[in-house]
Amino acid sequence: MKWLITGASGLLGSALCAELNNKHSVAIGLINHHKIKIDKALIKKCDITDKNAISHVLESAAPTIIIHCAALTNIDQCETNLNLATELHVTAPTLMAKWAYNNSCKMVYISTDHLWDGTQKYVPETLQPVPLNNYAETKSNGEQQVLAANPKALIARTNFYGKGLEWRPSFSDWIISSLQKREDLNGYTDIHFTPLHRKQLINLLLDLISLDARGIYNVVSSERISKYDFIKKVATKFGLPEEKVKGIKSCETKSQTPRPKDMSLSSQKISTFLGRKMPSIDEGIDDLYTEMNG
Ligand SMILES: NC(=O)C1=CN([C@@H]2O[C@H](COP(=O)(O)OP(=O)(O)OC[C@H]3O[C@@H](n4cnc5c(N)ncnc54)[C@H](OP(=O)(O)O)[C@@H]3O)[C@@H](O)[C@H]2O)C=CC1
Numbered sequence: 001m002k003w004l005i006t007g008a009s010g011l012l013g014s015a016l017c018a019e020l021n022n023k024h025s026v027a028i029g030l031i032n033h034h035k036i037k038i039d040k041a042l043i044k045k046c047d048i049t050d051k052n053a054i055s056h057v058l059e060s061a062a063p064t065i066i067i068h069c070a071a072l073t074n075i076d077q078c079e080t081n082l083n084l085a086t087e088l089h090v091t092a093p094t095l096m097a098k099w100a101y102n103n104s105c106k107m108v109y110i111s112t113d114h115l116w117d118g119t120q121k122y123v124p125e126t127l128q129p130v131p132l133n134n135y136a137e138t139k140s141n142g143e144q145q146v147l148a149a150n151p152k153a154l155i156a157r158t159n160f161y162g163k164g165l166e167w168r169p170s171f172s173d174w175i176i177s178s179l180q181k182r183e184d185l186n187g188y189t190d191i192h193f194t195p196l197h198r199k200q201l202i203n204l205l206l207d208l209i210s211l212d213a214r215g216i217y218n219v220v221s222s223e224r225i226s227k228y229d230f231i232k233k234v235a236t237k238f239g240l241p242e243e244k245v246k247g248i249k250s251c252e253t254k255s256q257t258p259r260p261k262d263m264s265l266s267s268q269k270i271s272t273f274l275g276r277k278m279p280s281i282d283e284g285i286d287d288l289y290t291e292m293n294g
């Protein structure tokens with residue numbers, strides 16, 4: 001199999017390329033501004049807002065699977081640069097999805113838990129998105145257009161953490177480095193999510209792909225947790241000063257961009273499809289501990 005991973009210099013894409021190499025597949029990773037070396041992966045620079053550049057890569061690489069991880073993940077920047085968010089979340093993946101459909105290639109679109117107004121918990125795949133911001137709006141449009149162009153595509157809605165990159169610290173890096181420096185941390189008690197450790201996410205994605213899953217799947221943990229409780233759990237596991245973590249309501253900090261409060265997704269569909277329960281929060285944090293200390 002020949003894999004094409006967009007966003008190979010990002011949190012998910014870099015780890016995916018590394019994992020695929022462990023499994024003896026050919027992985028081509030696309031980057032834009034940040035150079036990265038990944039053992040045995042072929043890394044190419046390609047600005048995916050350039051349609052000709054994408055078409056050239058697709059024709060010359062001829063992948064059998066595309067995993068679209070590239071995105072504008074800074075939510076505030078999506079508010080000020082709707083065009084770029086639309087290019088990355090809608091236009092480029094739709095072009096890839098069409099190519100994939102015509103060339104017997106599997107298309108996978110990585111989506112998010114950010115698509116609703118945050119008033120419901122454990123949201124199932126069937127609930128119509130209610131986007132609160134440009135990030136959510138463009139990711140939701142991207143899902144729809146990719147599926148319209150390619151009904152065999154897989155859309156994976158997720159939220160994940162894990163060791164970050166020099167230029168891209170992750171949510172868990174933020175927690176660990178702040179507490180290591182004994183800085184105070186404000187953890188939101190009113191924002192809930194169902195995150196996975198990135199390694200778990202990658203294993204689940206590979207399982208879904210091997211079974212040719214199509215349509216929308218939530219790829220999330222089995223448990224919902226507040227950001228505050230998650231931060232406290234990480235602190236406990238890593239032996240960091242828990243007393244530095246303060247519980248606050250998200251409205252107590254100034255955020256320019258509206259964000260959903262409850263982002264928890266239901267894991268029922270994927271559990272039924274794969275025939276197993278999704279990981280718990282503690283299992284994910286154990287994996288984080290192994291990753292950071294292994
Ligand atoms: N991180 C998270 O907490 C969550 C992420 N997601 C989704 O998961 C996916 C992966 O996210 P994550 O790994 O965090 O993303 P990152 O922000 O870590 O990485 C973004 C990637 O997109 C690439 N990129 C940006 N602009 C372009 C461009 N014009 N042309 C080519 N590549 C470009 C970047 O390349 P470069 O740096 O080289 O410019 C980088 O490799 C995304 O679809 C995101 O929406 C969903 C839920 C939570």
Ligand SMILES: Cc1cn([C@H]2C[C@H](O)[C@@H](COP(=O)(O)OP(=O)(O)O[C@H]3O[C@@H](C)C(=O)[C@@H](O)[C@H]3O)O2)c(=O)[nH]c1=O
Binds near residue numbers: 073112113114
């Ligand atoms: C969670 C949290 C964040 N913060 C701060 C840190 C950070 O700079 C800012 C935004 O936090 P987050 O990065 O968690 O939130 P956000 O930017 O909303 O992260 C999102 O990323 C994208 C890509 C997604 O797809 C989402 O689902 C979501 O995880 O708020 C706190 O002060 N306390 C907290 O408890």
